[in-house]
Amino acid sequence: MVEPSKQKVRLAAKQALALxxxxxxxxxxxxxxxxxxxxxxxCGMLPAVGMARLIDQGFVVTTEGDLSTxxxxxxxxxxxxxxxxxxxxxxxxxxxxYVLGGHEGGSTGFSMAKEDTRPKLRNTEYVSFKYAAGSxxxxxxxxxxxxxxxxxxxxxxxxCQGYEMRIALGELVDLSAQDVHxxxxxxxxRVPLCTYFENVAGVGTCRHFALxxxxxxxxxxxxxxxxxxxxxxxxx
Numbered sequence: 001m002v003e004p005s006k007q008k009v010r011l012a013a014k015q016a017l018a019l020x021x022x023x024x025x026x027x028x029x030x031x032x033x034x035x036x037x038x039x040x041x042x043c044g045m046l047p048a049v050g051m052a053r054l055i056d057q058g059f060v061v062t063t064e065g066d067l068s069t070x071x072x073x074x075x076x077x078x079x080x081x082x083x084x085x086x087x088x089x090x091x092x093x094x095x096x097x098y099v100l101g102g103h104e105g106g107s108t109g110f111s112m113a114k115e116d117t118r119p120k121l122r123n124t125e126y127v128s129f130k131y132a133a134g135s136x137x138x139x140x141x142x143x144x145x146x147x148x149x150x151x152x153x154x155x156x157x158x159x160c161q162g163y164e165m166r167i168a169l170g171e172l173v174d175l176s177a178q179d180v181h182x183x184x185x186x187x188x189x190r191v192p193l194c195t196y197f198e199n200v201a202g203v204g205t206c207r208h209f210a211l212x213x214x215x216x217x218x219x220x221x222x223x224x225x226x227x228x229x230x231x232x233x234x235x236x
Contacts, residue, residue: 003122003123004121004122004123004140008045008123008139008140009121009140011043011044011045011140012045012047012048012049012050012121012139012140013049015043015045015047015049015050016047016049016050016053017050018050019031019047019050019051019053019054020050020053020054020057023054023059028059029059029060029074030059030060030061030062030070030071030073030074031051031054031059031060031061031062031070032061032062032063032064032065032066032067032069032070033047033051033061033062033063033064033065034064034065035047035063035064036064040139045139045140046104046105046106046124046139046140046141047106048104048105048106048139048140048141048142049105049106049121049140049141049142050106051063051105051106051107052105052106052107052108052109052110052142052183053109053110054109055083055084055085055108055109055111055112056083056109056110056111058077058083060073060074060077060084060210061073061086061106061107062086062208062210063086063103063104063106063107064208066086066206066208068155068156068158068163068206069086069155069156069206069208069209069210070210071156072084072154072155072156072165072209072210073086073210075154075210075220075223076152076154076210076212076214076216076220077212079214079216079219079220079223080212080213080214080216082212082213082214083108083109083111083112083212084210084211084212085102085107085108085109085112085146085183085185085210085211085212086103086107086108086208086209086210086211087101087102087103087107087108087153087185087187087208087209087210087211088101088102088103088207088208088209089101089207090102090180090184092193093193094193094194096173096188097188097189097192097193098173098186098187098188098193099186099187099188099189099193099196100178100180100184100185100186100187101184101185101186101187101211102180102182102183102184102185103182103208104124104141104182105124105139105141105142105181105182105183106141106142106183107182107183108146108183108184108185109183110142110144110183112146112147112183112213113144113145113146113147113183114144114145114146114147114148114174114177115147117144117145117177118144119142119143119144119183120142120143120144121140121141121142121143122140122141122142122143122181123139123140123141123181124139124140124141124181141181141182142182142183143177143180143181143182143183144177144183144184145175145176145177145178145183145184145185145186146172146183146184146185146213147172147213148171148172148173148174148175149171149172149213150169150170150171150172150213150214150215151169151170151171151172151185151187151211151212151213151214151215152167152168152169152211152212152214152215152216152217152220153167153168153169153187153209153210153211153234154166154167154209154210154212154220155205155206155208155209155210156206157203157204157205157206159204159230162229163229164203164229164230164231164232165220165223165224165227165229165230165231165232166203166205166206166209166231166232166234167217167220167221167231167232167233167234167235168189168196168209168233168234168235169189169190169215169217169233169235170187170188170189170190170235171187171188171190172185172186172187172188172213173186173187173188185211187211189234189235190235191235191236195235196234196235199232199234199235199236200234203232203234205234217233
């Protein structure tokens with residue numbers, strides 16, 4: 001395992017301070033970063049540490065310029081007052097009905113790390129950015145697993161008649177941090193995994209979700225009603 005050098009950790013800290021200064025000076029509520037073709041080549045590494053720190057301070061942060069998930073995160077923050085987690089399905093365990101998910105660093109705040117554990121800083125040694133021109137191979141990423149408990153996943157899907165809300169409910173599993181260099185969770189949907197993915201395939205969904213440690217099904221369905229958009233429960 002290749003540990004990040006002091007030089008790279010210092011650069012990650014400088015990125016973090018610069019992002020915090022920018023969002024406060026401009027007066028932003030949310031930040032949807034186009035990292036691979038934008039910020040990463042310009043700054044020299046993924047802004048993962050800075051994104052995680054912003055989430056800890058109450059900002060909604062997404063990657064890949066994902067505005068629709070940023071809106072979902074703002075809605076969840078307004079309902080729960082809690083920081084959100086940019087999340088997508090990554091690995092699946094049908095035997096245990098688990099989904100390991102997260103995103104490439106900076107997707108969740110350090111404050112969401114499992115209690116009595118200590119987040120670590122790791123290199124992106126397993127990630128290749130060869131398809132993102134100018135992006136470096138190495139960067140500093142947080143590594144930890146988030147707290148167990150009830151969660152809601154919310155996203156928006158752009159259908160033929162406009163945007164539609166997608167929601168999934170379940171529990172985060174109480175496990176140790178997995179050997180993956182991101183802030184991550186292991187999600188157990190409240191329905192069998194095959195049903196969950198059949199529902200996803202049946203209605204269509206974006207890759208990304210905003211995840212929050214709360215059960216907010218009635219509130220989100222009410223918001224969808226106010227916005228006059230369909231709300232599809234992927235875990236009925």
